[in-house]
Amino acid sequence: MDAAERIKKLEDEISRLKGDIVRVPIETMSAEVRDSNPYSRLMALQKMGIVENYQRIRDFTVAIVGVGGVGSVASEMLTRCGIGKLILFDYDKVELANMNRLFFQPHQSGQSKVDAAVQTLKKINPDVQFEQYNFDITTTDNFPLFLNAVSSGSLSGSAVDLVLSCVDNFEARMTVNMACNELGQNWFESGVSEQAVSGHIQFIQPGTSACFACAPPLLVADDSLDEKSLKKPGVCAASLPTTMAVVAGFLIQNTLKYLLGFGQVSDYLGYNALSDFFPTMSLKPNEQCDDCHCRKRQQEAAERRRANESSGVEEKKEKKEEKVVHDSNDWGIELVSETSEDIPNGDHSNLPSLAAKSGLKYAYMSAPGTYENPSRDQTQSNAAATTTNESLDDLMSQLKML
Numbered sequence: 001m002d003a004a005e006r007i008k009k010l011e012d013e014i015s016r017l018k019g020d021i022v023r024v025p026i027e028t029m030s031a032e033v034r035d036s037n038p039y040s041r042l043m044a045l046q047k048m049g050i051v052e053n054y055q056r057i058r059d060f061t062v063a064i065v066g067v068g069g070v071g072s073v074a075s076e077m078l079t080r081c082g083i084g085k086l087i088l089f090d091y092d093k094v095e096l097a098n099m100n101r102l103f104f105q106p107h108q109s110g111q112s113k114v115d116a117a118v119q120t121l122k123k124i125n126p127d128v129q130f131e132q133y134n135f136d137i138t139t140t141d142n143f144p145l146f147l148n149a150v151s152s153g154s155l156s157g158s159a160v161d162l163v164l165s166c167v168d169n170f171e172a173r174m175t176v177n178m179a180c181n182e183l184g185q186n187w188f189e190s191g192v193s194e195q196a197v198s199g200h201i202q203f204i205q206p207g208t209s210a211c212f213a214c215a216p217p218l219l220v221a222d223d224s225l226d227e228k229s230l231k232k233p234g235v236c237a238a239s240l241p242t243t244m245a246v247v248a249g250f251l252i253q254n255t256l257k258y259l260l261g262f263g264q265v266s267d268y269l270g271y272n273a274l275s276d277f278f279p280t281m282s283l284k285p286n287e288q289c290d291d292c293h294c295r296k297r298q299q300e301a302a303e304r305r306r307a308n309e310s311s312g313v314e315e316k317k318e319k320k321e322e323k324v325v326h327d328s329n330d331w332g333i334e335l336v337s338e339t340s341e342d343i344p345n346g347d348h349s350n351l352p353s354l355a356a357k358s359g360l361k362y363a364y365m366s367a368p369g370t371y372e373n374p375s376r377d378q379t380q381s382n383a384a385a386t387t388t389n390e391s392l393d394d395l396m397s398q399l400k401m402l
């Protein structure tokens, strides 16, 4: 092959990789069944009676924080579903070490994740609007920018319809939590365990359900320690494309149900891959939550309930949650946490030695004698029990009977 042929071949390859947009934007979603209609199968949800008005999806804006193993797949799903607008946040670059997961491709290595994602997603669906932020939301400089994007980033200039947290660390989760509590913004938390064999999603409505600070993991890094320094050199968390995709699927399935108003949105849905177990539960907010905005949202929710009660209006959502707490919550309490896998079930005798480690502290301390036989999820069950008038002892005795 001579030089001219090689140049031609390389030019062709470059234009193939750049991938010109293959279709023009579509004004109105059509239900017409033809091979060239990208929305026919989605619009069929209307014909099947599942969704009343699928086209409403074009009015919605979703913000995704973290475009890694879960966030990138979640953003692709929403793009293919024809969401109105996506706002992406991440400060990482694509690396070859990410290739065990879905979505990103080797030639994107070195590119920022948000730029690489938008580049791909625009080609998949040119009808979706994108906005991307290549920064760390946890810094003091960027937090106000994050707040602003969430509170005014929708297609109409108002707050986004939903925030999806797909981050991989405690600090970023707490930042999303803080912002959403401050704004009264509904959001989903999601996570996959370091062993790659369990995960969860949690729907958080500030003031109505437990926020991330209401029931955090038992052991967290204190202010003197950078969370990232806890990672051992040469050791990284495991990850499987399967577990990530399952969690992303749960997340977007519930996002679609929430936005389009069909089915029932799960408050908490866990996934244990080793036994294919899917616990669900509901968590009431903790009245003593560390986050002042959470406590403020709880007061507002209580005032709304009182106003509704006095005017004789029933809050259907509240009634539904009460039912779940007393029904399936009993099953969910013991099995949902992947944040403290190293703590033997029902045995916290080794916790003092863990906390003695420099830079670690307990997120919550219980008064001596409060719990006879605390489970590893005692903070979560406490958050639920606080407002249901069921003591932890009651819940424990129910668990023992199972």
Ligand SMILES: [Zn+2]
Pocket: 210, 211, 212, 213, 214, 215, 285, 286, 289, 290, 291, 294, 295
């Ligand atoms: Zn809270």
